Amino acid sequence: MMKNAFPYIGLGALLLFPLLGFSSYLMHIAILVIMWSVIGMAWNLLGGYCGQVSFGHAAFFGVGAYTAGMLYSKLGLSAWWGIPASIVVVTLVALVIGYICLRLRGPFFALATLSMGVILRITAENLVKITGGDIGIMIRERTWVEKIWYYYIILALAVMTFLVVKQVVGSKLGYYFVAIREDQDAAESLGIDTTYYKTVALCLSGVITGLAGAFYTNYMGYIDPKVVFALHDISIITIMVVMVGGAATFSGPVVGAVIMVLLAEMIRSIPKLGAAHHTFFGLLLIVIIIFLPNGIVGDFEKIRKLFRTRQEQP
Amino acid sequence: MIKLEIFLQTLIQGLLLGGLYSLIGVGMTIIMGVMKIINLAHGELMMVAMYIAYVLFTAFQIDPYFSILIAAPVLFFLGIALQKYLINPVLRVEAIIPENQVILTVGIGMVLANLATIIFQSDYRQTPLSYASKTWYLQDYWKSSPVDLSITAPWLVTFLVAVLITLGLWFFLARTDMGKSIRATAQDSEAAMIMGVNVDRMRVITFGLGSALVGAAGCLFIPIYYIYPDIGGQFTLISFVITILGGLGSTVGAILGGLVLGLFESLTATYVGMGWAPVGRFAIFVAALVFLPGGMASLLKSKRMK
Known part of the structure; x- marks a missing residue:
């Protein structure tokens, strides 16, 4: 009973959260946490359920962000049109990336997607006439000054993503994904068209990430290739969000996003440690992989046991 | 005539660069072949060797070419330590995501690059050699x-x-006992174990050897380039491209792949533009994946078959 009500209570709390009148900084953190949950859930669909570990989600994020940015800078439209437009653009990009990368398996797929992210970054840096190159794109008119509307938009996106992931994972599609993750050859021999379903997973995951990217352009008001196509600060953090929280769990990416965003803000706020935030992330990643390979949610039992045995020993 | 001159000069430059790329790629390839994992900290290990050479040069005026003798062994033991205490334990852990070890090497790379930033700042540094501008015409x-x-x-x-x-x-891989054991482990680790090869030891040694090779490459690279802490990432990618281009786990393929990549990159830099050289690198990578999925090694093999 409690378990069934929990998602609604959580949603209600999230809906009421901005009405409590928090400072704009806290709202910013909340928006970032929700945005990273969206990206984490998207990655989880591909990496956690379908087993295709992508190191290049910045490619989708960046394409989404640049779709919104270029609609504004080149066509003079509102950058909000980027949200519907990015669905089409990112799907096309995902199909191309899938065609090239999905013929590889395991770590090779991972690295191939990583290079796709880098290719897109370098392309965006060099096509100065179209993308503005290193200067980036600046959205001059902000839609709202208060953060509350951005909060509700990203929250709506997050709820939608959560429902999509839940639907997909509970359906036949989700079982195909898990079958592919567990043993691709066995799945193939059972008549699952693995390439087709991997492409579906990649497109779904990419589109959701691209939507987050388009939102990012609108919210931040400024993008450049080094930020939105960043390897460490987007692609790797995406993986960390899922790894820390727990791969192939519903709540894992949310937990991971909360921890990662808060950790990043905490480290950055300490002046001397700010430069070392990659070291902390790297060490956290190493520790998580060695001790909690299925993340905090996935290995929750392990953590609980650890505390119990400690209590029992006087 | 000028056009021909530029073309030939580009080829020479590409070949010289390719020789170095081969060395970088071979290190990753042998680790790949024996361990079946991709070492994403490969470029960062090269960066560590470059900073070792840089420190030796500024503190003791040791020529970077001689610091190979120091940096390569240091990297060998660093590689062994990483393999033994971080990567090996993870190989045994059960997890949902199968690519845990690869993600682990990303973490190692991040820590190394960030530590270098803290120690040396993100400045571009060089080792000015007396013969750096000596040129033969x-x-x-x-x-x-x-x-x-x-x-x-x-x-x-x-x-x-x-x-x-x-x-x-x-020579080491083809003629010595240990080299043969390493190749046996790469081919079929279980069969090698039955034949009395200490597979675990070979894995550790291979990781050290791969690190030492890329360390040597770092020392060789420093006189002709500059260093900054984030230099590693691009070389990780380069060595991966070479590994794919050469055919997974094939040493000869990696050497050829390095040369091809060097030539191709040099040609894009001359004829398309400097900024596009990295795109050329990936264009050839994508082309190799689509048209020649087995890499250079498959070409060599099909020739042998005939």
Whole structure:
């Protein structure tokens, strides 16, 4: 009973959260946490359920962000049109990336997607006439000054993503994904068209990430290739969000996003440690992989046991 | 005539760069072949060796070419330590995501790059050598040559040492007992174990060897380039592209792949533009994946079959 009500209570709390009148900084953190949950859930669909570990989600994020940015800078439209437009653009990009990368398996797929992210970054840096190159794109008119509307938009996106992931994972599609993750050859021999379903997973995951990217352009008001196509600060953090929280769990990416965003803000706020935030992330990643390979949610039992045995020993 | 000259000069430059790339790629390839994992900290290990060479140069005026003798062993033991205490434990852990070890090496790379930023700041640094600008021109030796080509001393030395090390590695893998054991482990670790090869030891040694190779490459690279803490990432990608281009786990393929990549990159830099050289690198990578999924190694094999 409690378990069934929990998602609604959580949603209600999230809906009421901005009405409590928090400072704009806290709202910013909340928006970032929700945005990273969206990206984490998207990655989880591909990496956690379908087993295709992508190191290049910045490619989708960046394409989404640049779709919104270029609609504004080149066509003079509102950058909000980027949200519907990015669905089409990112799907096309995902199909191309899938065609090239999905013929590889395991770590090779991972690295191939990583290079796709880098290719897109370098392309965006060099096509100065179209993308503005290193200067980036600046959205001059902000839609709202208060953060509350951005909060509700990203929250709506997050709820939608959560429902999509839940639907997909509970359906036949989700079982195909898990079958592919567990043993691709066995799945193939059972008549699952693995390439087709991997492409579906990649497109779904990419589109959701691209939507987050388009939102990012609108919210931040400024993008450049080094930020939105960043390897460490987007692609790797995406993986960390899922790894820390727990791969192939519903709540894992949310937990991971909360921890990662808060950790990043905490480290950055300490002046001397700010430069070392990659070291902390790297060490956290190493520790998580060695001790909690299925993340905090996935290995929750392990953590609980650890505390119990400690209590029992006087 | 000028066009031909530029073309030939581009080829020479590409070949010299390719020799170095081969050395970088071979290190990753042998780790790949034996451990079946991709070491995403490969470029960062090279960065560590470059900083070792840099510190030795600024503190003791040791020529970067001689610091290979120090940096390569240091990297060998660093690689062994990483393999033994971080990667090996993870190989045994059960997890949902199968690519845990790869993600682990990303973490290692991040820590190394960030530590370098903290220690050395993100400045671009160089080791100014006395013979850095020494250049040989073809027309000085062959007066009636229709084209004038040049080659600078550090590039030539780098290329020759890289070739020497690669030949040494080939000799080690082909002729020595340990080299044969390593190749046996790469081919079929279980069969190798039955034949009495200490597979675990071979894995550790291979990781050290791969690290030492890329460490040597770092020392060779420093006289012709500059260093900054984030330099590693791009070399990780380069060595991965070479690994794919050469055919997974094939040493000869990696050497050829390195040369091809060097040539191709040099050609894109000359004829398309400097900024596009990295795109050229990936264009050839994508082309290799789509048209030649087995890499150079599959070409070699099909020739042998005929």
